[in-house]
Amino acid sequence: MNNSLHLDRESPIHRLSPEVKIVAVLLFTVIVVVTPREEFAAFAGYAVLIAIVAALARVPAGWLLKRATIELPFVLLAVVLPFAGHGEQVEWLGMSLSVEGLYGAWNIVAKGTLGVLASLLLAATTTTRDLIIGLDRLRCPDVITQIMTFMVRYLDVLADDARRMRIARLARGYDPRFLWQVKAFAVGIGALFLRSYERGERVYLAMLSRGYAGRMPVTVGAPAPAREWVLSAALPVASAGIAVTALLA
Structure with missing residues (x-):
């Protein structure tokens, strides 16, 4: 089966073993999710990290944005929140908007968009077969x-x-x-x-x-070397640094 999201490019990100990319994206997503919604600067930093990874992977911005439209239903939900929320209200262009609803909408759009873009980068740089191999190496x-x-x-x-x-x-x-x-x-x-x-x-x-006993035969190569784990750690470590800096500031 062809992976329509995979981009066959030659880049340092493509050459990384699948398991290190899966762990890096998972940790990055967790850090994004646990970041308080009021830390706007942190989310800007996360977006910069995504842009850097996309540039290293040679994934065009237009390709990412086009496929990120999958989150549009959640964006539409976020648009409703400022009008349906309760509590403190602010006036904007003659409309009364809920402050809590605005924060909720921002929370959904910011975290959802970053998560979708990170997942798209993982899919663009890793074939479907390699993703399964990576999950198998991670003891899924x-x-x-x-x-x-x-x-x-x-x-x-x-x-x-x-x-x-x-x-x-x-x-x-x-x-x-x-x-x-x-x-x-x-x-x-x-x-x-x-x-x-x-x-x-x-x-x-x-x-x-043919002798099947509950597990498919292992036909893949050796797991990722320590060097690749160190390289892939750059994304979650940098995002953790941004989160800590934003909280302390």
């Missing part, structure tokens, strides 16, 4: 990594099955478009589920016949 439960592995391998197969079923339905002159015609769509989903379940049973039996 086997059942989770195996489910993700099979999802990566068979999602294209399921999408192709769904496409062929739709073409067959159209060839028979039936193209449901309205709510009262949803039965055909539901029947198709049910048939696709049964096909997927039967395929999973066959794959599992085939794996057992």
Whole structure:
């Protein structure tokens, strides 16, 4: 399965092992989330760190901003908060806005945007397969990594099955478009589920016949060296320094 979010570039960030990037992004996100919403300077510093990593990874700003629109539903929710909040009010352009709602909206937009951008950078610099390898090296439960592995391998197969079923339905002159015609769509989903379940049973039996004992064979290289852990620590350490400096100031 192709990772539509991965950018095949040559950069220092791309060359890092997946597990160090996963840990760095996770720690950065945690620091962003626990930062008090009133520390505006800290969030500006986090944005600068994201920009530096994007430049090192050769990920265009336009590419990031375009895909960051996935958070628009949360932004729309944030827009409502200043009007729906209670407590102290401020006047702006003839409108009465809640101070608490403004802080809540800022909190959602700032932390959500930084988290989305960090995740997009991780996806842009790491293939789906490498992400699963990184989770496996980080001792993520086997059942989770195996489910993700099979999802990566068979999602294209399921999408192709769904496409062929739709073409067959159209060839028979039936193209449901309205709510009262949803039965055909539901029947198709049910048939696709049964096909997927039967395929999973066959794959599992085939794996057992080849010696599967609850864990996939390890075919990846050695884990990340200490040098890469040190390099990847630059992002969470810098963000922690920004947070501490902002709190002390």
